[in-house]
Amino acid sequence: MAEGWPIPSALVFMLLSLSAWALGSCPAPCSCSKGQDEVHVLDCNRKKLSTAPLDPPDGITQVTMNHNELTVVPFFGDASSNITSLSLVHNRISELLMHQLQPYVSLETLDLTSNSISELKVGSFPSMQLKYLNLSNNKISVLEPGCFENISSSLLVLKLNRNRLVALPSKVFKLPQLQFLEIKRNKIKIVDSLTFKGMDSLKSLKMQRNGITKLMDGAFFGLENIEELELEHNNLTEVNKGWLYGLCMLRVLRVSQNAVGIIRPDAWEFCEKLQELDLSFNHLTRLEETAFVGLGLLESLNLGENSLSHLGEGVFSGLASLRTLDIRNNEISWAIEDSIGVFEGMKKLNTLILQQNKIKSITKKAFEGLEELEHLDLSKNGIMSIHPEALSHTKLKVFVLNTSSLLCDCHMQWLGPWLTDSQFQQSVSAICAHPASHLGRNVLSISPEEFVCDDFPKPRITTHPETSVALRGNNVTLNCIASSSSDSPMTTAWRKDGEVLYDAEVQNYARYQEGELIYTTVLHLLNVNFTDEGRYQCVVSNHFGANYSNRAKLTVNALPSFLKTPMDLTIRTGTMARLECAAEGHPSPQIAWQKDGGTDFPAARERRMHVMPDDDIFFIANVKTEDMGVYSCTAQNAAGSLSANATSHRPGNSILHATAGRPNSGPW
Template identity: 65%
Template sequence: CSCFFSCSRESSKEVVVCCCLLRMKKLKCAWSGPSNKIVNILFEHLKPFQSLETLDLSNNNISELKISSFPFLQLKYINSNRITSMEPGTFDNLSSTLQVLKLNRNKISAIPQKMFKLSHLQHLELNRNKIKKIDGLTFQGLPALKSLKLQRNGVTRLMDGAFWGLTNMEVLQLDHNNLTEVTKGWLYGLLMLQQLHLSQNAISRISPDAWEFCQKLSELDLTFNHLARLDDSSFVGLSLLVGLYIGNNKVNYIADCAFRGLSSLQTLDLKNNEISWTIEDMNGAFSGLDKLKKLILQGNRIRSITKKAFSGLDALEHLDLSNNAIMSVQGNAFLQMKKLKELHLNTSSLLCDCQLKWLPQWLSENNFQSFVNASCAHPQLLKGRSIFSVSLDGFVCDDFPKPQITVQPETQSAIKGSNLSFVCSAASSSDSPMTFAWKKDNELLHDAEMENYAHLRAQGGEVMEYTTILRLRNVEFSNEGKYQCVISNHFGSSYSVKAKLTVNMLPSFTKIPMDLTIRAGAMARLECAAVGHPVPQIAWQKDGGTDFPAARKRRMHVMPEDDVFFIVDVKIEDTGVYSCTAQNTAGSISANATLTVLETPSFLRPLLDRTVTKGETAVLQCIAGGSPPPRLNWTKDDSPLVVTERHFFAAGNQLLIIVDTDVDDAGKYTCEMSNTLGTERGNIRLNVIPTPTCDSPQNISPSLDDDGWATVGIVIIAVVCCVVGTSLVWVVIIYHTRRRNEDCSITNTDETNLPADIPSYLSSQGTLAERQDGYGSSENGSHHQFLTSSMGGYFLQQRDSNGRCKILSTFSMLPEYLQIVYLNSDTFDLNRSLEPSSIISNSTFMGMFQLLFLFKLSVLLSLVASLQH
């Protein structure tokens, strides 16, 4: 008996049991025709096949799989049946042995959760069923699965975590379904995935972070989908990708950095898309593909190739440009591809002018003739001829049928809601119909408002100039971007430079900083935010400048994301006006907030005791700090201060000034300062020293008691002696003047302060005893005294700043000339003498002597009376 058994077409509806069943390893009950009609599978039917490893039940009428339908197997095919439902646990008996399970061509529409508990299953096929939606955790329980095929099911939705648990899966085939987007949600958990086939779907978008969980992907097939653009984030994270297939889509936009990051990519298939502008206008569209070896660009409507179209493709070996109506190739466009082995090119539209002279020679030198089928379309003389059959002299530039840009659009700025226009012009010597188009950010504007016209460049000339104007009305922020005009005819397209449009809006505040009052040591929080276009920049100033004490001490923090400005551990120096300025290219606005820091009163300088001399000015300082500024109050000896005309306050009561101090001013002065946060007190002691004087009783005797009368008598005797002595001197003077018969007169100078009617003090007993009004200066509160000298002369006595007496000058009597003292505020002159013409008569001298004697006698009597009293 053979170990292989096949059910014949005469078999009954149940599995037939034959001999050698115990050693049978493979049982095939499949048939391509309609004869087999197995409708169910029972465990007892397969129980005798104890060594069975393979069971093929394809092409039967099995519609349901029940729990424990199968014995232990390693491989099972149940293709092309009518299975519509499967009970959870159907394959539980096979969990330790089953490795391959094929359920293709059935009518399964849903897969229950926990359906598969097959820890050794490596390959699962569910092709050509009716599964429209796959929920999360559907395939949980298949930790060893290597490949999963879900082709041609019409799947429209893959929920998040649809393939979670398949941590070792390497191949996932989802071709021929109706998926519209690639997201990371349904790719979650596919950490070991290497091949992903998504061909023949309706995918139009790849989310920016789609490949976050499958970064070991080496092959990605996105052919025959609806992709229209490849953004710079479309393939982020696929650094191990080797093959990328995006052919037969609708791609018309490729971002500058769309392929950056694909450092391992070797094959890139972009055939049958609409990316002509990528090759014609962009520089370095394929930058970053350092290991790319094969690039397929056939059928992309490419009409011209620029010099930098393939920059960065140093490792390229195979380049396919077939099925493109290429008209021009700039010089040395393929020169950087040193390793190029195949260049496929077929076109009959080449403009064979002087700029193409290099191409046939370069192709021949690199043995690419067998891959190239290129012929001329212009000039008419060379039309239809292969470029390899045209001599180098035949490539001439007699005209320029391809448009050449003469006026470029200019970069502009506009205010939101305004109107503007871009202007672009090109010239051509051909009468081929011209087409105009505008692009924004490399994407064609389909509903643009354009105005096109043409005119001859010169009267009677053959060069036409074509102008296109793009008008934008009531511009919005969405109109911002880079605008480019494309002017084309049968011989190719010309692309202008890209003109940038910026739409501005004056900033306006959404958060305005508010006035803030806080205690010292707390944290200040100021908010400021603004909107505008472009997004305004926020800047802070303090008191109109950028000097922040808090910044120097690292106490300032700015949180741009939260629009908050922090100052920690606030100090009194942080008080001020903080200005928030929002600025963009449209203008700037600012808002102010006042930060007030409250601080308890304190002494900024220590309080110092003062000692002054009587009559001097005393200044008591109480320099106060605090916020708000404290109020100051002064007390003396713990009692209210009695303010007189000698008391003055300055600097907000911080200075107490006492002029002409007296002994009674001495004492303890208390400075009390207070604000809303508290009160502080401090004491200053003022000492007043008595002033020493020449004629004061303090200099003579500390007091007069009963024993002082002896001293008074001595003083009286001394005064009498002085009076008598002075009188004798005047007698001598009169005697000599009479003998010489001379007159004496007193002459005043401009510097003297003596009045004009000063009396004569001539007498036998006369003496000058006190200062008359108007003599000397009283600027410092001092006074002068004129005292007699023991030598018969005079001296001027003045008090210094400390009240002590000092002699300013003295003079003596001369026998022949009378010296006269001239006094002003601080000087006198002894050099002026009596002239003969000014001698006083005898009668005048006698009268003056008598008056002086009577005056001195009256003074003496008054003094005696005072002492007796």
């Protein structure tokens, strides 16, 4: 203070009082300090204490006695009633008893991490306003239902990580105010239905590293306000709506490092507000077209480190809000190399990570629909070719590529100038492997006139398989021919609806013609059935890349055959006649009726004719003598048609008699 300014006596008294509280009144061997917001802290960490220090100052509100030798919750005398935070980490406390905690009437935070507590019994806690409770890294194997009852109206955070819980008993978590629950690193294998019912306010549940193998239907039912569910490092095998039932407010779901191999078609029925989904490091091999139905608000999807080789048509089309998609280290090269626009529908996608997917070529439509794409990672792929227009419609700001396999012919002339104009020289390493004159050279060091097309080493498909229609039981042959100027051996594969046909009967032929290698592959489909219907495609590959044929649709038909034919019928005039006719075939046949070879007959003109297609029944109401004749039932589909007749006549004045042409059942 400046010389000549007198110090007010009141200020002198306050400073002396604080100094006395901080120094003179602090019990040895602990230290005392005053923190922000008038918080007084008693620090007794690492003092080898087995009891509380004597005569602590009355004003303390926070106590830390971590890394000591306490065997029970310590007692601080009258000061206990003012303590709001008590930290007893790394001691030897083996049980919680109500009377030990009763003096702490103001306690809000209790940290008992790393002690030896083995169970929580009913009555472990007195009635108190505890908000934060950490019991992690103990030996807890038993939670008695009702053990949290006396703190249920106030508890906001509960941590039970690194304990020995094998099962979670029902009704143990009746904690209506709890917002954060952690049960990581226990031994819980199965979570039963309604386990967490009673936690209406819970926002976050973390259950990583438990070895969970099964989540029963309704396992999380009752968590109406939960926003984050973390289940990493468990043994879950599928995602289904049963265990997701009731999670209508869920925004974040993390299921990485599990054994998930299946996503059920209706899995997300109750989770339509999901924004982040992590399925990385699982056992996914295929994603059906229904895999993400209902996730229109999803913003981040991680599918990295799986074994994905099949993506259903339009599997990403409903993800209109997605901004980040990570598919690193899978086997979806075909989705990029084939011209199918697999990413269409993701209008807001900003970041796409495709590293390590064995991608060799980038086609024109590879990133079709990704108008907002700014970050693209294609690293760790042996990319040989990139179509000049593949990236023209994007807004790329970050482009990662490292390849030493480029086919540097005239089609790659654009790449160097584009990398320079886009300022991607630092993030891209693009080295040529062909032609021999460019081997090992960076595309940025090659002048435009050096990019020439003297040959076409990558296979070109010259004859595509053709769409066909076949009768069931017949044989079908599909042909595909490719050519290349290179001597590099070609290999072929046939795909049906996007999946490789590993056991197909295939014949391959190779020949040279005018300096080119001509390769023919023939797929034989024997005794075709309806399961053979689909879209067939050949893939021809060599050292320089792969090419994909058009998809040829195969349709398998079967001629109609009758299940029911019209029978003899005798009936009085004025009543109702009933004739049956049913047939099967592929596609399903249409049934039509005629009388005496024509469609214009009395019952039709007078609207007394009624056809019931679902019941395979033909009615004539109020039968008249002029209704007598030959009725024909015709079954027709794309494969052909089949007819059956019924002949009717009237013996006398009041009887109508019909005779079936091909009866196959008993009399009417």
